[in-house]
Amino acid sequence: MATYRNFILAALILAFGVVNLGAYVRLSDAGLGCPDWPGCYGKLTPHHAVDAINAELAVRPDGPVSHAKAWKEMAHRYFAGTLGLLVLAIAVLAWRGRRETNGGPALPAALLALIVFQALLGMWTVTLLLKPLIVSAHLLGGMATLSLLVWLWLRERGRFSHAYFARVDHLRRSAAFGLALVVMQIALGGWVSTNYAALACTDYPLCQGMWMPPMDFEHAFTLHRELGETASGELLPLTALTAIHWTHRTMALIVVAYLGWLVLRLLRTPGYAGMGVAVAGLLALQVALGIANVLLGLPLAIAVSHNAGAALLLASLVALNYRVRRR
Template structure:
């Protein structure tokens, strides 16, 4: 079981790195650094395809292809492939430990399916030229992977504190559990809006705060902004996406932040009022404050790359904390530890021992 716990924790940490580095690759305009998949111009590494990459870059210096961008894209793929192998190993080991209540082999097997689909989304991200719907789905797939691994790691650790104070609270406890689930749904919706903002390059559509273009009701084109099946930077009719549409995307993300942030703030306050959930409540409020601060700073400082990548890391951190919150509220008692059982002695040995006694 110790190896299983370490694999789950290692996969969780690697997923966090993959999600954040993937955001960095996208924000650095390196998503098409290698325009084919899974290799780079048919080669294993950009070093093997260096001559082709230099020729393409020389023909289009301001294009998406260059040797540094190719390395960023391929490093992300190498990390994602390593994560896939780690999750497969976790699923195999989880199945072997299926009698252990902390293993949850079904979730580990489900993770294999999620990672396979995530790999396909990564392929389509490149081959379909960064379509916003595919890129946003790829982000959500990465966070789904992180959430499932967080749940597995928490369950495997067995570090769930007894919730006696909550288990006897009755109706108030059920309301808190329902509130935590609702807040998690709102968080995922807000992250989807954030992904849609980033993949449509609408993060700087509003450069002032808290208003947008000096107004709390800016001119916005919501119809074209949220038309899912379209090319990057284009409407469904093939026309250039207007500034009003980009404003609609950005402003919707801000309104979503107000709604989801308010729900998380209320939840964090409720958790902090109970001794048994004080730690997760403080963690939630701290992660929320960090994420709000990063979001505001990105607007006021015109989206510097480190801060933009940190904002994605903050979203991943909030997902982990919300999994922790819901896991704690959904587990009224610590999972039983499984101690190794002493093997029964053979009948002949038992008979000899009885004769001696």
């Protein structure tokens, strides 16, 4: 099953790239670079849709469509489509070699179903004009795809000698709760990004010069609404954007405190010090990138790196949970 494992590794690497390419598309305001799906103005590439793009630019030169944005959007679709084909191949190979895999075809089948749902979310992201709930769900779907591929790769790799690890039953709940906290923080980060609330607070550690600025939590966390609007169609107020940003920032403190405690436990557990150091390093990097985003005005490179750091931190927690449960 060497081909099977190679496909999983290739899909894992590609999934990490697709997650971050999606962040780049979103953060560079290219999500509507091609306002239809799956093509670009019904064409295979922006090159073939050049007349339609030029016509749109003539009407709205400052609108969401441009040649550069169209290529960014379509590049994301091309890579995501390639990932989908890889996952399909993995599911087929897992079924054909179900007696040779380490866990059977159930997980690859679930992964394939997730990819299909991701494709639907990608379509709705465009057709529903970047509705925050859909875009956030698309981000979480990408992170879930990455997580399942990490788990599948570790399972099929099959080269971890359990003798190197101490009994860690006491770490199972702690690791699972840490993973849940990171998922919640990623969801909040996605909500910040999809609502363009990253610069609602431009100072740190204060927010608008206060520890508790005026905030509107009701409108901030109303899920079913259009981009930049309340559920009633009014302009989303700054106080709502502030509430979104402040909640993400506050949750970050909880995640740092809990994962810091978890890292200390890992450092004291034989065989897990390396994982503890990895989690600590990725956590410190995420905090630094988050603060830099605020103080430097959300530079594109740092914002995308913050998304990549979240994906790596999530992957490290998935790997930790795999190890403590497989022991």
